Amino acid sequence: MSHERLNLDADFLFRAFAELGVIGRNPSGRGYQRLAWSQAERDAHQWFRERAQGLGFEAWTDPAGNSFADFSGGASPDEPALAIGSHLDSVPFGGAFDGGLGVVAALVAAKAIRDQGATLRRPLRLAAFTDEEGARFGTGLLGSKALAGALDMDLVRQAADQNNILLKDAMARYGFDLEALPSTHKLLPRFFGYLELHIEQGPRLEQRGIATAAVSVITGIRHLRLEFFGQANHAGTTPKPERRNALRAAAEAIAAFSRWVDNTDNLVANPGHITVHPNATNVVPGEAQLDWDIRSPDPALLDQAVNRLTSIANEVAQPFQVTVRHHGYHDVPACAMSEPWMRLIEEAAGDLHLSTTRLVSWAGHDASVLGRVIPAAMIFVPSRAGVSHAPEESSSDSAMLDGTRLLAQTAFHILTEEGAGL
Ligand SMILES: [Zn+2]
Missing domain, CATH: 3.40.630.10 (Zn peptidases)
Structure with missing residues (x-):
């Protein structure tokens, strides 16, 4: 040269x-x-x-x-x-x-x-x-x-x-x-x-x-939205077993998936944005929307992480009688x-x-x-x-x-x- x-x-x-x-x-x-x-x-x-x-x-x-x-x-x-x-x-x-x-x-x-x-x-x-x-x-x-x-x-x-x-x-x-x-x-x-x-x-x-x-x-970068659907209800009168708190399900998903990420090399994930409905202190949240940014230079690992996140979210939401939907809206391959x-x-x-x-x-x-x-x-x-x-x-x-x-x-x-x- x-x-x-x-x-x-x-x-x-x-x-x-x-x-x-x-x-x-x-x-x-x-x-x-x-x-x-x-x-x-x-x-x-x-x-x-x-x-x-x-x-x-x-x-x-x-x-x-x-x-x-x-x-x-x-x-x-x-x-x-x-x-x-x-x-x-x-x-x-x-x-x-x-x-x-x-x-x-x-x-x-x-x-x-x-x-x-x-x-x-x-x-x-x-x-x-x-x-x-x-x-x-x-x-x-x-x-x-x-x-x-x-x-x-x-x-x-x-x-x-x-x-x-x-x-x-x-x-x-x-x-x-x-x-x-x-x-x-x-x-x-x-x-x-x-x-x-x-x-x-x-x-x-x-x-x-x-x-x-x-x-x-x-x-590679994926943005994934998880939507949690529970039931909005009174924060005081709803019996504990009947609370379908969408925000609690989202919080459990953040904690559980983040633990998996902490123990996984070559991958990062960030729960960066959350929307809660109706977002009022005295109401059990009926809906929550949680956006993740997940990154890895390894395409197979990135796929694995997205699958892991959605299965973890479904799993942790169950005890709260909350259902989960997900969709990806940004996908840049490595x-x-x-x-x-x-x-x-x-x-x-x-x-x-x-x-x-x-x-x-x-x-x-x-x-x-x-x-x-x-x-x-x-x-x-x-x-x-x-x-x-x-x-x-x-x-x-x-x-x-x-x-x-x-x-x-x-x-x-x-x-x-x-x-x-x-
Ligand atoms: Zn730049």
């Missing part, structure tokens, strides 16, 4: 990161509110396209609202391009680094590759995906799913935010047609592969004192990253004298959708104290530089070598 080192413009990295950092910031200064299809998210996309144009790249937007910018570098513009980038939306009160670092790093890496002056074998494409987080409409990975042809249009058509604004209307406000989302998939042949730098969002790299990681596999590109990341880390390891990503990413249809790989850098999806989210200046260097070096290799490492 090419061992020539690229010259990185560190000033540009920190300047651009600071510029992006004023867009969608909460007035209190506590984190970001850059939700999908909000003015702030669209402003961030515009900033990205203008910045890319400033570098001489050709910026464009697809029907899903993803922003791209192309640099042919002497390659035929008809050749499929290597995309590098991340997303620009945040969760409510999110941090500056989740997604933002990957997009800024892509700009900086592209500038370094342009300035190096080599003739590329395939074009470079900077990418900023929309609605990665799904925090507003529950439609996470929307932009990458549209590109990969993996959208569930029935879900997308119904998607609405907390204020009952339909995704369809939020998109229309910015001139996008929800029904045109599937046409994004026609662009996929123009993509050679996808490489993303992201913060780890966990404590492993920092605790082990390792500078970078190649992601080995992105976890996705292994490209093994040859993991090795390229490791070789490039060696050239740059950066320590590196391989990590499972327990967070979802656009690469888990794109990695099913084109080669994809991800680089992680340490998160301070492992905090993410919070205003305190942060990575050191040296982590930002290390990650950007590694992104640039790996991308340069894929762009200039005949087989692109594959």
